[in-house]
Amino acid sequence: MAKHTTLKRGQLLKYIGKRWKNLNISRDSFIKFLGYDGSGFADVWVEYQGRLLFLSLKEVELAV
Known part of the structure; x- marks a missing residue:
């Protein structure tokens, strides 16, 4: 995921690492x-x- 993506608390993500x-x-x-x-x-x-x-932002993506 891009470093400057704005995420909100509680938002669902998927692990891709x-x-x-x-x-x-x-x-x-x-x-x-x-x-x-x-x-x-x-x-x-x-x-x-x-x-x-605790994960790197590179290891997650937005869940659709």
């Missing part, structure tokens, strides 16, 4: 945007299945 060993996000699942990191808007805080995650 690489798989992590302890992170299993289905490509069909939605994650909820919580907010930007304070430095540069390149990273975001999201919620997935009750877990708080």
